[in-house]
Amino acid sequence: MKVAKFGGTSLANAEQIRKVCQIVRADKERRIVVVSAPGKRHPSDTKVTDLLIAYAQRRLNEGEAASEKQAVINRFVEIMEGLELPAQLSREIVAELEESLAATPADQPDRFVDAVKAAGEDTCAKLVAAYLRQLGEQAEYVNPREAGLYVTDEAGNAQVLPEAYDRLQSLRQRQGIVVFPGFFGYTPDGVLVTFSRGGSDITGSILAAAVKADLYENFTDVDSVYAVNPNLIANPKEIRVITYREMRELAYSGFTVFHEEALLPAFRAGIPVCIKNTNNPAAPGTKIVSGRETKDAPVAGIASDKGFCSIYVSKYLMNREIGFGRRLLQILEEEGISYEHTPSGIDNISVILRERFFDEKTESRVIKRIMDELHVDEVSVERNLALVMIVGEGMRRSVGVCARATAALANARVNLEMINQGSSEVSMIFGVKAADADKAVLALYQEFFTAQSTFPQPAATR
Ligand SMILES: Nc1ncnc2c1ncn2[C@@H]1O[C@H](COP(=O)(O)OP(=O)(O)O)[C@@H](O)[C@H]1O
Numbered sequence: 001m002k003v004a005k006f007g008g009t010s011l012a013n014a015e016q017i018r019k020v021c022q023i024v025r026a027d028k029e030r031r032i033v034v035v036s037a038p039g040k041r042h043p044s045d046t047k048v049t050d051l052l053i054a055y056a057q058r059r060l061n062e063g064e065a066a067s068e069k070q071a072v073i074n075r076f077v078e079i080m081e082g083l084e085l086p087a088q089l090s091r092e093i094v095a096e097l098e099e100s101l102a103a104t105p106a107d108q109p110d111r112f113v114d115a116v117k118a119a120g121e122d123t124c125a126k127l128v129a130a131y132l133r134q135l136g137e138q139a140e141y142v143n144p145r146e147a148g149l150y151v152t153d154e155a156g157n158a159q160v161l162p163e164a165y166d167r168l169q170s171l172r173q174r175q176g177i178v179v180f181p182g183f184f185g186y187t188p189d190g191v192l193v194t195f196s197r198g199g200s201d202i203t204g205s206i207l208a209a210a211v212k213a214d215l216y217e218n219f220t221d222v223d224s225v226y227a228v229n230p231n232l233i234a235n236p237k238e239i240r241v242i243t244y245r246e247m248r249e250l251a252y253s254g255f256t257v258f259h260e261e262a263l264l265p266a267f268r269a270g271i272p273v274c275i276k277n278t279n280n281p282a283a284p285g286t287k288i289v290s291g292r293e294t295k296d297a298p299v300a301g302i303a304s305d306k307g308f309c310s311i312y313v314s315k316y317l318m319n320r321e322i323g324f325g326r327r328l329l330q331i332l333e334e335e336g337i338s339y340e341h342t343p344s345g346i347d348n349i350s351v352i353l354r355e356r357f358f359d360e361k362t363e364s365r366v367i368k369r370i371m372d373e374l375h376v377d378e379v380s381v382e383r384n385l386a387l388v389m390i391v392g393e394g395m396r397r398s399v400g401v402c403a404r405a406t407a408a409l410a411n412a413r414v415n416l417e418m419i420n421q422g423s424s425e426v427s428m429i430f431g432v433k434a435a436d437a438d439k440a441v442l443a444l445y446q447e448f449f450t451a452q453s454t455f456p457q458p459a460a461t462r
């Protein structure tokens with residue numbers, strides 16, 4: 001049995017949905033289909049999820065949002081007309097959509113926004129199931145609440161609860177094709193909560209783990225995962241096979257093609273994942289597995305992500321002060337801030353954070369606490385940083401990867417703010433100014449993936 005997830009661009013209009021259904025029908029093993037909400041039809045278009053967010057925000061601010069509501073309905077009506085679904089059925093689907101949108105924000109705006117956002121995936125699943133039936137397939141829409149996709153109560157950032165897996169297992173016994181909306185689940189008390197953005201990938205992975213699928217297929221709009229974001233470099237090297245660990249690191253730092261939280265359920269259950277293209281299903285795609293041969297090249301991929309900042313703290317004899325690191329991180333914990341990395345020297349330590357958790361008010365509070373409570377010599381904050389990451393299982397066995405990377409960055413005149421090699425040795429992170437991030441990625445790509453390397457190639461050590 002396979003679980004196949006289709007992303008927003010794969011469902012953007014009637015023509016795309018026809019392709020999706022053709023792919024589903026082409027393999028009898030594709031028994032569970034997870035759908036996103038319709039995405040962009042062209043680069044300047046708006047995803048249905050973003051239309052829904054605009055609707056929810058305006059309802060919250062102004063009480064009504066008629067034109068935003070109509071924009072959502074129009075997208076679905078256009079799709080259903082294009083698929084030639086019976087008028088009565090289309091009216092029923094639209095009526096259910098309108099019912100979800102009519103919910104009152106009351107005093108829990110987060111819950112209202114989540115319920116509205118989920119309507120995109122929910123409506124899409126209903127109409128895809130209807131279209132599959134129109135094609136003669138036995139197909140049913142399954143609601144995450146009825147199926148037992150239980151999640152935590154964190155609006156817009158749900159986490160699956162362990163008991164969900166047992167409940168969802170029974171999907172395996174269903175006859176015909178199950179069409180399941182991605183992106184949301186319910187708390188055990190019945191409150192709808194969405195995953196973070198891009199979270200339909202997570203739904204697919206959870207279902208694949210729960211039903212012990214042979215394969216989790218993730219259909220998107222590119223032939224494969226590439227060694228670098230194809231929006232930065234044209235026609236980059238395709239990755240055929242990548243490990244869960246490599247993909248997790250790359251997804252963390254900018255490979256938006258697969259949600260970083262989506263790997264864990266499949267990984268724990270040992271389910272292989274394949275990223276494929278709805279517009280070119282014959283292409284082999286990228287397989288994510290637990291282990292792979294690494295003799296060809298040390299680096300599998302290069303990713304970058306902006307929006308980081310760094311708190312630099314120095315204090316003479318910091319290395320002798322027992323508990324210094326804990327007390328520093330405790331200040332962040334008490335302020336509700338998660339941190340990303342902590343590169344350190346003998347008498348200094350930097351804490352790298354996502355800027356979105358560190359506005360100016362928080363910054364002044366945290367800096368004051370660090371000075372008052374830790375009596376440091378110096379504390380400063382640097383903003384507008386990017387993290388550029390090179391990732392590869394083969395790096396562990398290769399000499400000189402760091403030298404090659406830093407030489408390439410130096411040649412491109414990129415100043416390094418920070419270097420961090422994770423203890424797993426699967427990745428190396430370079431902190432650079434956000435304005436230099438693309439230049440850094442290009443320089444590293446040329447070094448590790450093209451014949452333009454200027455550095456002597458060292459041999460593998462063991
Ligand atoms: N390294 C990469 N390899 C492939 N695609 C990437 C990579 N990094 C970023 N992307 C982007 O991810 C997009 C697919 O992800 P997404 O838009 O979330 O798809 P979907 O709507 O199918 O879920 C691609 O169109 C591409 O622009």
Ligand SMILES: N[C@@H](CC(=O)OP(=O)(O)O)C(=O)O
Pocket residue numbers: 006007008009036037039047049050120182183196197198199200201
């Ligand atoms: N529709 C949701 C969830 C999702 O996974 O979408 P996509 O498959 O288009 O990335 C979002 O836009 O966040």
